[in-house]
Amino acid sequence: MKMNILVLLMACVTALPALSADNVDIKVTGRIIAAPCVFNGGNSNMNIDLGNIQATNMFTPGSSSDPVSFNLLFTSCPPGTLSVTTRFSGTPDPEAGMNYYQNSGTATRVAIAMSDATTGVLMGNGSSITQNIAADRTAKMPMKAMVTSVAGRPTPGSIRAVVVLTMQYN
Template sequence: MNAKLTTLAIIAALFSVSSYASDPVTINVTGKVVASPCTLDTANSTLDIDVGTKQTTDLAAAGAQLGGQAFNIALKDCPAGTTSVTATFTGTDDPSAAPGNGFKNAGTATNVTIQLKDGLAGGWNDPNYTIKTGRTWTKAVDTTTNAVSYYLAARAYTPTGSVAPGTVSASIVVDFTYQ
């Protein structure tokens, strides 16, 4: 009889445990489908730009420039479905230039700023066409060639004049995002 009571007690305990209701659990599944990247077309891109050489006497006045060299960054083999590419430019801003209108010279020449702009339009000081840190530029992919090109121009510029001899150098990073 004790064995039957013990068995009934265990069965009752099991039923009482399983009869408790629990809160529902929600499972969230997330992800992202992104456009495939294009390939840098090294044969049609210029990544080392030489703005030339000038005498310090030619760079004595504020606003004098060195260069104005056009160049191209080309992407190719963009997969079907990749319709546009956004380039984001990053570098160290030069505090002596108009705010955000020049990259700091990492070379030894003083009073020199490096500027980039849209190579096909606008003036060097037009904020609609100048390239600065954080600037984005979105271009459509040519669906016939599956390619896209960014035409740019670079120059060294002195906002203050009185340039001291030395080298001109800047590194500007371009990150591409594909849509």
């Protein structure tokens, strides 16, 4: 009888660890992403000089300065990277609207505009543009920048805006 109780007790004890085991799910996640290109020759800053603009040329509401052309240039794009999407962000001008950037310089009643030089579409806060990578592993986005006076009658002073570009490689 003692032997039967001992065998029964051993059977119960060995079953306990199986009853108290935890199930664990392991989730494995990740992404395969396209490698980046070299932007602007490796320099992460660009300075676009709009030059000296006569206040009298901006006197009329809706007037703009002459546009200044520049390129967003991508080189050394690795194989497998097919396109680049550039997203623009900055402080929108409260008077001119979301497509224009607020001047943080000392000139008043002016806003800064950036546009796609090919289509003329304004690249304001939240806008984006996509360019395919060429066979030579480069991409070029021709752009223009200018100053606009929506209300006219600007006061002389400096012009300054910071526009942040975020690139996504596909």
